[in-house]
Amino acid sequence: MTSIGLPHFLIVGAALFALGMVTVVTRRNAVGILMGVELILNAANVNFVAFNHYVEGPGKITGQVFSIFVIVLAAAEAAVGLAIVLAIYQTFRTIDVRETDLLRE
Amino acid sequence: MAEVPSKLRAFLVRLGVLAAGLAGIVGAALLNRFAHLGLAPTLLLEYAAVTCVIWGLNGFLFRTVPLSGATLLVFSAAAFGILFLIAYFVGGIVAPLLLDTAGRFIGFVRLADLVFYAFAVLTIAGAAGCAFSRNIIYSAWAMLFAFLGVAGLYVFLGADFPAVAQVLIYVGGILVLILFAIMLTRQIGGDPKLTNAHLGLPVGAALAAATIGMLAYMAVMAPWKTVPVRSYEPVSAALGTAFLTDFLLPFEVASVVLLAALVGSVIIARKEIKEDSDMVLE
Numbered sequence: 001m002t003s004i005g006l007p008h009f010l011i012v013g014a015a016l017f018a019l020g021m022v023t024v025v026t027r028r029n030a031v032g033i034l035m036g037v038e039l040i041l042n043a044a045n046v047n048f049v050a051f052n053h054y055v056e057g058p059g060k061i062t063g064q065v066f067s068i069f070v071i072v073l074a075a076a077e078a079a080v081g082l083a084i085v086l087a088i089y090q091t092f093r094t095i096d097v098r099e100t101d102l103l104r105e
Numbered sequence: 106m107a108e109v110p111s112k113l114r115a116f117l118v119r120l121g122v123l124a125a126g127l128a129g130i131v132g133a134a135l136l137n138r139f140a141h142l143g144l145a146p147t148l149l150l151e152y153a154a155v156t157c158v159i160w161g162l163n164g165f166l167f168r169t170v171p172l173s174g175a176t177l178l179v180f181s182a183a184a185f186g187i188l189f190l191i192a193y194f195v196g197g198i199v200a201p202l203l204l205d206t207a208g209r210f211i212g213f214v215r216l217a218d219l220v221f222y223a224f225a226v227l228t229i230a231g232a233a234g235c236a237f238s239r240n241i242i243y244s245a246w247a248m249l250f251a252f253l254g255v256a257g258l259y260v261f262l263g264a265d266f267p268a269v270a271q272v273l274i275y276v277g278g279i280l281v282l283i284l285f286a287i288m289l290t291r292q293i294g295g296d297p298k299l300t301n302a303h304l305g306l307p308v309g310a311a312l313a314a315a316t317i318g319m320l321a322y323m324a325v326m327a328p329w330k331t332v333p334v335r336s337y338e339p340v341s342a343a344l345g346t347a348f349l350t351d352f353l354l355p356f357e358v359a360s361v362v363l364l365a366a367l368v369g370s371v372i373i374a375r376k377e378i379k380e381d382s383d384m385v386l387e
Contacts, residue, residue, distance in 0.1 A: 004221045004261075006331055010324030012225045012258065016251070017320065018313040019232040026309040029241055031286050035248055038279060039232050042255050045267070053262040054331045061340055065347050067259075067267045071274050072359045076366035078279045082286040083370035089290040 009050035016043035030085045030095040034078065041074045123161025129154025155188065156181040221261055228254030236313075245284055252276050266341045 016039055023036025045067045052063025089095050133150040159181045227250055234247025252275040259268035348356045 004218055006329050007324045008221065008225070009258065009262070011321045012228060014317050014320030014324060015229045016232050016255075018317040019229070019236040021316060022309040022313045023236045025312060026236075026306055031283060031290065032241055032244060034286075035235055035244060035283060038248070038275070038283075039235060039251065042251065042275075045271075046255060046258055049259055049262045049264045049267060052264070054334070055329060057332055059343075061343050061347060064264050064267050064340060064344060065352055067264070068270060068344070068348075069355060069359060071267070071270050072363065075274050075278060076362055078282055079366050079370040080373070082282055083374035085286055086289060086374045095290045 006050060006054040009046060009054075013043045013046040013050070016040075016046065028096050028098060030088065030097050030100075031082070033097065034081045034085065037081070038074060038078065041070055041077075045070050119161045122157050126154045126157030126159075126161055129157060151189075152182070152185050155185045159184060217261075221258075224254045224257035224261065226254075227251075228258065241287055242284075245280060245287060248283075249276060249280055252280065263337045263340070265339055266344050 020036045020039030020043060023039060024033050025036075027033050027036065048063045048067045048070065052061060052067075056063060085095055088100050092100050094100070129150055133147050133154060156178065160177055229251075231247045231249070231251030231254055235244045235251060238244045238247060252271060256268045256271040256276075259265075259271060
């Protein structure tokens with residue numbers, strides 16, 4: 001029995017979530033905001049796998065299945081989000097999120 | 106020793122005192138193991154050692170600070186007080202996590218713990234670099250370390266397939282995609298030093314401090330119903346079985362979502378090229 005327990009992983013997940021939220025809140029660059037979203041999804045994944053290891057009974061892997069789904073949706077989100085960023089750049093010639101406040105040219 | 110120049114001799118003296126101070130700190134830590142001696146000898150030895158270290162360092166680093174005589178003693182006392190407060194608070198927070206229920210001290214040097222702390226530091230340092238770097242390329246590279254650290258944490262939790270998927274999809278896919286998006290879009294303001302500027306960083310830092318404080322408090326204080334730690338065994342086969350039995354519908358829906366994301370991102374990103382070229386697609 002090691003001294004590393006569930007709270008350690010939850011604290012790592014909390015730190016990842018907080019740093020990702022800072023990235024989302026303070027960035028001006030749209031790509032930077034998407035990077036913050038990826039950090040937040042990673043934080044949720046750490047919590048899923050940690051709860052799966054420490055709380056779920058033996059032989060159950062629901063938390064890991066959920067983490068795989070989160071990774072899949074993160075990939076889809078990154079593809080669509082970065083495509084939208086490229087479209088915004090082609091329209092406005094900038095990806096500063098303070099400048100892009102119109103839905104059309 | 107008479108022919109040794111005085112500067113060299115002073116250098117050697119300072120080096121010796123510095124080494125003695127460092128040895129004194131280690132010795133004080135060892136002295137603390139003999140609990141029947143009480144705390145006073147440890148504190149005295151620590152103070153003397155910190156004084157020696159500061160006096161030794163004074164000759165090498167802080168040449169602009171004139172420390173001698175009583176000033177040195179006062180300065181080292183202040184430094185020792187600050188160090189003691191830091192150690193006290195860190196010990197007060199960390200010690201409940203290190204002591205088991207019987208009050209026995211669980212050693213620092215447990216290999217699995219060291220591996221966990223290495224991955225945790227890698228993850229958090231990477232995320233902090235991503236959050237606070239001024240250059241967005243550096244942010245992307247810092248995210249690489251965060252992703253690798255999270256993959257290591259998955260391995261630590263007995264989740265081998267999610268760890269491999271993390272490396273393949275995040276590091277091999279999403280990070281490359283992000284780097285492409287960075288290089289296809291012009292930097293904000295044209296100043297390469299400020300490609301990743303912040304808005305209201307103090308507010309963001311306060312938000313982060315509040316969030317992490319609340320979440321960490323909850324994580325430590327909540328009475329989690331944990332089961333005994335499971336043995337490490339491969340989970341890939343069980344994951345495949347779960348995907349094709351209990352989670353078949355979500356699995357198929359995820360496939361459709363991926364296909365829709367693929368088609369949709371291609372259509373969104375190619376819009377301008379279609380308008381610029383002479384070939385107008387119906």
